[in-house]
Amino acid sequence: MERRIDRIYQYVCDHANVTTNDVSEALQIQRTNASKDLNLLVKNGTLRKTDGRPVRYFAQAQKSGLAQVTNEAFSTVQKERPEKRILTQKQGDVFTRIIGSSGSMRNAVEQAKAAILYPPRGLNCLITGPTGSGKTFFAHAMFQFAQSQQVINEERELVVFNCADYANNPELLMSHLFGYVKGAFTGADSDKEGLIQQADGGMLFLDEIHRLPPEGQEMIFYFMDHGSYNRLGETGKNHQADVRIVGATTEDPHSSLLDTFVRRIPINIQMPSFNSRPAAEQIELVRVMVAMEANRIQRNITLAEDVVKALLGSVTYGNVGQLKSNVQLVCARGFMLHMNQDKISIALNDLTDGIKSGLVQLSADRIKSTDISPYLEPKMIVTPNEIEELIKTDTYELPYNLYDIIGDKAALLKMEGLDQETINHFISTDINIHLKSFYKDHGFNFDTETRLAEFVDKHVIEVSNRIATLVSERLNTYFQQNFVYAMSLHISSFLKKIHEGETRETNANIREMATNYPKEFQVAQEIRQLVEHEFQVRIPDSEDYYLTVLLVSLREDQPTGKIGVVVAAHGNSTASSMAQVVRELLDVNNLRAVDMPLDMHPRTAFEKIREAVLQVEEGSGVLLMVDMGSLASFNDELQKETGISIRTLDMVTTPLVVEAARKSSVLGSGIEELYESLKGFRGYGKVVLEEEKPKSEEKQAILAICASGEGTAQRLKEIIEWPLKQRKLDHIQVLTLSVTEIGTKIPQLKKDYKIIATTGIMDPKIGAPYIPMEKFINQRADQVIDELLLENDLENQMEVELSHETARDLCIRFMEESYTFINAKKIIEPVWRLANSVILDEGHSSDYALMVNFVMHMAGAIERSILNQPLHIDKPTLTEYQHVTDNTTLNRGLNDLENQLKVTFPDSERYYIYQLLRNHEELVQ
Numbered sequence: 001m002e003r004r005i006d007r008i009y010q011y012v013c014d015h016a017n018v019t020t021n022d023v024s025e026a027l028q029i030q031r032t033n034a035s036k037d038l039n040l041l042v043k044n045g046t047l048r049k050t051d052g053r054p055v056r057y058f059a060q061a062q063k064s065g066l067a068q069v070t071n072e073a074f075s076t077v078q079k080e081r082p083e084k085r086i087l088t089q090k091q092g093d094v095f096t097r098i099i100g101s102s103g104s105m106r107n108a109v110e111q112a113k114a115a116i117l118y119p120p121r122g123l124n125c126l127i128t129g130p131t132g133s134g135k136t137f138f139a140h141a142m143f144q145f146a147q148s149q150q151v152i153n154e155e156r157e158l159v160v161f162n163c164a165d166y167a168n169n170p171e172l173l174m175s176h177l178f179g180y181v182k183g184a185f186t187g188a189d190s191d192k193e194g195l196i197q198q199a200d201g202g203m204l205f206l207d208e209i210h211r212l213p214p215e216g217q218e219m220i221f222y223f224m225d226h227g228s229y230n231r232l233g234e235t236g237k238n239h240q241a242d243v244r245i246v247g248a249t250t251e252d253p254h255s256s257l258l259d260t261f262v263r264r265i266p267i268n269i270q271m272p273s274f275n276s277r278p279a280a281e282q283i284e285l286v287r288v289m290v291a292m293e294a295n296r297i298q299r300n301i302t303l304a305e306d307v308v309k310a311l312l313g314s315v316t317y318g319n320v321g322q323l324k325s326n327v328q329l330v331c332a333r334g335f336m337l338h339m340n341q342d343k344i345s346i347a348l349n350d351l352t353d354g355i356k357s358g359l360v361q362l363s364a365d366r367i368k369s370t371d372i373s374p375y376l377e378p379k380m381i382v383t384p385n386e387i388e389e390l391i392k393t394d395t396y397e398l399p400y401n402l403y404d405i406i407g408d409k410a411a412l413l414k415m416e417g418l419d420q421e422t423i424n425h426f427i428s429t430d431i432n433i434h435l436k437s438f439y440k441d442h443g444f445n446f447d448t449e450t451r452l453a454e455f456v457d458k459h460v461i462e463v464s465n466r467i468a469t470l471v472s473e474r475l476n477t478y479f480q481q482n483f484v485y486a487m488s489l490h491i492s493s494f495l496k497k498i499h500e501g502e503t504r505e506t507n508a509n510i511r512e513m514a515t516n517y518p519k520e521f522q523v524a525q526e527i528r529q530l531v532e533h534e535f536q537v538r539i540p541d542s543e544d545y546y547l548t549v550l551l552v553s554l555r556e557d558q559p560t561g562k563i564g565v566v567v568a569a570h571g572n573s574t575a576s577s578m579a580q581v582v583r584e585l586l587d588v589n590n591l592r593a594v595d596m597p598l599d600m601h602p603r604t605a606f607e608k609i610r611e612a613v614l615q616v617e618e619g620s621g622v623l624l625m626v627d628m629g630s631l632a633s634f635n636d637e638l639q640k641e642t643g644i645s646i647r648t649l650d651m652v653t654t655p656l657v658v659e660a661a662r663k664s665s666v667l668g669s670g671i672e673e674l675y676e677s678l679k680g681f682r683g684y685g686k687v688v689l690e691e692e693k694p695k696s697e698e699k700q701a702i703l704a705i706c707a708s709g710e711g712t713a714q715r716l717k718e719i720i721e722w723p724l725k726q727r728k729l730d731h732i733q734v735l736t737l738s739v740t741e742i743g744t745k746i747p748q749l750k751k752d753y754k755i756i757a758t759t760g761i762m763d764p765k766i767g768a769p770y771i772p773m774e775k776f777i778n779q780r781a782d783q784v785i786d787e788l789l790l791e792n793d794l795e796n797q798m799e800v801e802l803s804h805e806t807a808r809d810l811c812i813r814f815m816e817e818s819y820t821f822i823n824a825k826k827i828i829e830p831v832w833r834l835a836n837s838v839i840l841d842e843g844h845s846s847d848y849a850l851m852v853n854f855v856m857h858m859a860g861a862i863e864r865s866i867l868n869q870p871l872h873i874d875k876p877t878l879t880e881y882q883h884v885t886d887n888t889t890l891n892r893g894l895n896d897l898e899n900q901l902k903v904t905f906p907d908s909e910r911y912y913i914y915q916l917l918r919n920h921e922e923l924v925q
Contacts, residue, residue: 004029005037012038012047013059020055020404031408094144099284104277108138108269115267116146116244124224124245124264126209126253129271132321135248136160138271139205142246146203152244156202159195163211170213175232178219184233196229200241209247210256217261220245224264251576255608274319279371286311289324290382293331297403299344301331303380306348306359312372313365314358317583326355332402332431336424339410360468361484406431456492463534464488467527471551474523483554485585489662490550491531498537514548524548553665563664563671564616567657568594568609569627578654582661591661592616606634613642621645621671623660623678625652647675656681700732701753703768705742705760706857706916716759723785732756738912760853808832811855819863830900831858834893838917857916858897865903873908881911890914 007027012018015026020038024031038057041047050056095101095109115125127135143158166173171185179194195204206212212220223229224245228237253262274282286308294301303311311330315323334346348356362369406427413423464487471483514521524547528539565588569575572595579593592612596605609631613622622644624635635648649656659681663674704716717734724732733753737745742764749755755768763770808828815824835854864870873881890913894905905913 004033005040008034008037009041009046009059012041012057016058017056019057023057031404035404093148094141098138098141099288100272100277100281103281104272108271111267111269112138112142113145115246115269116142116151117149121242122146122151122244123266125247125267125269126262126265127246127248127269127271128253129250130273130319131250131317132319133271133273134320135271136205136207137320138269139246139248143203143205146244152202158203158205159199160205160207161195162207163216164208170215171232173213173216174219177216178229178231180232181234184231188233191231194231196223196241196243197239199243201243203244203246206245206247208249210249210251210253212257214258217258221258221261221264274315274323275368279368280375282312283308283372283375285320285323286327287380287382289327290331290380291384293328294382294384297331297335297344298384299342300384301334301382302343302345303330303382304345304347305376305378305380307346307351308376308380309362309372310348310351310355310358312358312368313360313362314355326358328402329431330355332406333428335403336406336410336427336431339407357465357484360465363469363472366472402431456488459534460492460495461488463531464491467530470526470530471523474526475519475551486550486554486662486665489585489658490547493659494539494543494546495531495535495537498539510545510549513552514545517548517552520551521545521548524551562590562618563620563674564613564618564622565591565625565657565660565664566594566609566612566616566622567591567625567652568596568605568612568631569652570596570598572597574627578652578657581654582658585658586661586665588661588665590616590618590664591657605631606637609634610638610641613638613644613646617642617644621647623664623671623674624648625657625660626650627652645671647671649675649678699753700756701735701749702732703746703749703755703758703760703764704734704736705758705764706736706738720759720785807852810852811859814856815859819859821866822859822863824859827859827862827901828855830897831855831862834858834897838890838893854913854916857913861905861909861913862901862903864909865905870906870909871912873911878907878911881907881914890917 008023008029011023011027015022020031020035023029023038024034027034038047038049042049042057047057047059049058095112098105098109100106101109111125115123127138129135140158143152146152147154147156161177163173166176175184175192175194177194178196179192180188181191182188206220219229222237223241223243226237227242228240230237230239247265249256251257253265253268274285277285286303290301290303307330311323311326314326318325330346330351331344333352334344334350337350338344348359362372409427410423413426418426461484464484467487468483514524521544524544527547528541528543531537532539567575567579569578575593575595579591582588582591592615594605594608594612596608609624613624616622624631624638624646626648627650631648631650635646638644639646649660656678660674660678663677702720704720706716714736717736720734724730724734735749735753737749737760746764746766750766755766757769757771758764758766759771811832812824812828815822815827832851832855835851835858839850839854861871891910894910894913898904
């Protein structure tokens with residue numbers, strides 16, 4: 001079947017000077033999909049497009065007619081360009097066009113130049129820095145510099161490989177990097193060169209290099225030393241290549257990479273975080289990013305001073321990448337609200353609550369506010385075309401025109417008679433979905449307040465923002481940027497204790513310390529009264545002391561002496577993932593994570609934990625948090641070797657680590673008190689006012705459908721129920737249903753439940769979002785549930801594009817996890833052949849979702865045959881089936897499968913297999 005993007009390319013080749021609308025109407029494709037594919041073709045260099053609006057697309061080979069249009073468009077843009085330039089394309093080398101090249105990025109630029117120009121072939125280097133700091137962007141700049149210095153041929157392209165894509169499959173990873181020979185593995189029908197060979201004479205960029213397995217690191221550093229390598233399936237080092245290797249990682253290289261590997265990378269380029277960059281650079285970055293958006297819509301964009309402040313204050317752990325996401329969101333909303341105006345003016349009230357709260361964050365950080373003030377203007381006015389492209393590849397560049405999507409959707413909704421407020425609501429949701437989906441694919445979840453809302457009630461966050469303003473007015477001191485997050489967690493914790501009727505005696509040390517800070521104590525009383533009023537609860541006066549100590553602890557000038565926290569868990573990134581969440585929320589520096597792959601020797605694990613304990617010790621002891629009780633046995637030996645007071649908690653969870661990090665940062669806490677308080681911790685409660693508590697929650701259901709209502713549906717039920725139980729969503733049930741019961745039972749189910757989603761072997765078309773079953777199996781079920789409960793655009797979010805390879809892998813993993821007596825890797829071939837022949841014979845296209853559903857059902861039928869526990873149907877149904885079953889291809893295939901596997905499929909099982917195909921055909925018509 002011809003792919004959509006290929007059809008679009010062919011149409012552009014056949015018709016010069018086409019717009020997105022032309023493509024959409026001619027090929028009967030949704031405009032958003034056409035725009036996405038056209039821009040992807042432009043990004044790949046296959047197509048080109050004109051400046052100005054409407055944008056017109058043409059193929060590289062098209063000259064006549066369209067070339068004239070392109071030249072005219074370019075001339076018009078040149079005439080309209082003002083004298084002012086943020087950056088010039090001609091001056092100096094590529095690094096001079098990077099903001100901060102003579103400031104915070106100066107050292108990085110000098111290192112990069114040295115790495116490129118060092119004789120005779122340059123030096124391999126590693127780019128380190130936090131998420132979103134611009135590591136990929138900088139790697140592309142290095143590559144362009146190498147080309148400009150004629151170190152690398154101008155016709156070469158930077159070869160990029162993300163090591164995370166195949167981190168769990170070392171063999172596949174190695175085959176991509178080094179290539180393979182025919183017969184190296186099943187499906188290797190011919191020799192194939194790898195990325196190393198493609199990068200010969202150029203540069204290979206290994207993103208997330210810390211995800212390389214040890215054997216991969218060894219192969220890479222052998223190649224660094226000798227310039228030779230072997231392909232997968234070969235025995236000798238038969239191939240040579242001249243490749244400059246640049247890696248990038250967010251992790252500490254010495255803890256995430258082999259020492260032997262790190263030693264072979266002489267240059268480590270450190271990218272600065274956004275908040276460590278000078279104020280002038282921060283504001284210039286805002287201007288550059290707004291200018292990019294002004295280019296797209298070819299209109300002036302004006303930002304009020306408070307909008308610029310909010311954007312600067314909204315940047316937390318996501319750095320420059322997060323700033324770009326927020327700028328895109330702000331400009332898109334501004335365009336939506338002022339679509340029919342020549343100029344886009346964005347005021348504070350046009351921002352989302354999440355970005356608007358950045359203004360409070362900035363106000364709380366007085367040093368940063370003071371630094372930024374001289375560079376601010378009452379209005380930042382940005383005109384189109386005052387900036388040219390910085391680097392050829394921008395990692396965070398949207399692959400579609402968001403403004404076209406907004407304009408088209410607004411016009412469509414207006415034609416349907418919707419009022420402007422409703423239109424804006426729908427489009428706002430659309431903007432959020434597009435941006436969050438794009439940045440999620442890049443490993444970001446920038447909305448820290450949304451992340452915080454996973455742990456605490458939104459009302460608590462709103463109150464904490466008001467408290468931040470109150471505290472900044474009352475106390476003439478500087479507070480940490482994580483003030484709102486720490487205060488939210490503290491309030492949520494003690495409100496839950498009050499709700500559950502728990503009381504606590506004031507610790508003598510806490511009381512004594514609080515009396516030394518009378519101003520903070522007075523403000524603490526105001527905070528308690530505010531919380532009492534907002535949540536209509538009676539809070540004991542003793543809470544004033546704890547709030548006082550919290551205020552003192554959150555000051556920027558607090559002394560050292562916090563309790564250290566070490567999280568140790570089995571798995572390649574389990575502990576790091578939990579620690580990352582905590583750092584996003586609280587920005588703590590007394591926390592270390594120790595990841596322990598399952599094959600790590602216990603002594604190695606002990607040494608890593610011991611090193612982490614020594615790193616976080618500040619004189620108040622260390623709390624060790626582990627995932628399995630066996631690690632608790634390290635406690636006594638660690639204390640003996642280090643002389644540090646250590647307490648160990650097992651069964652670690654992310655909320656538990658958040659609470660430990662928060663409490664360990666509060667002055668006056670002792671290791672014993674912290675340990676005891678966390679032993680009884682049961683999470684952060686969702687706050688509900690008494691008069692708002694529902695008498696009985698509406699029963700909701702997720703419907704899982706398979707051929708029999710058993711087997712696959714039961715397995716799906718188990719997968720979905722786990723995250724529901726974890727989130728204590730007892731009012732949502734998972735119901736199973738046979739395809740034969742859809743017509744008879746669903747009407748009654750809809751009376752008894754609000755069906756919020758369906759899944760299984762087919763979409764019953766009952767008005768609820770359908771989530772393909774492979775989505776639950778291929779991704780973490782808890783993420784799918786979260787997307788569902790956030791009421792995102794599930795029609796788009798849940799679309800799964802399966803390839804032949806991923807579909808088979810899904811089936812194998814499902815069988816291995818769900819069945820006991822079948823060998824998944826042995827039966828996949830004959831069952832897949834049967835599925836392929838039956839589905840194609842029935843006239844279906846190569847629908848991999850249907851293939852997956854069919855194979856999964858067949859796996860259950862084979863297991864039941866082995867156990868002699870077949871499904872049953874009543875006699876009339878059996879008789880009816882025997883009269884209509886004329887699918888000779890299916891029956892012949894099942895007979896062949898019986899002979900190969902030495903199993904039996906009775907008519908009852910064959911009936912459900914027949915129904916699976918029949919019902920799917922009826923539903924898709």
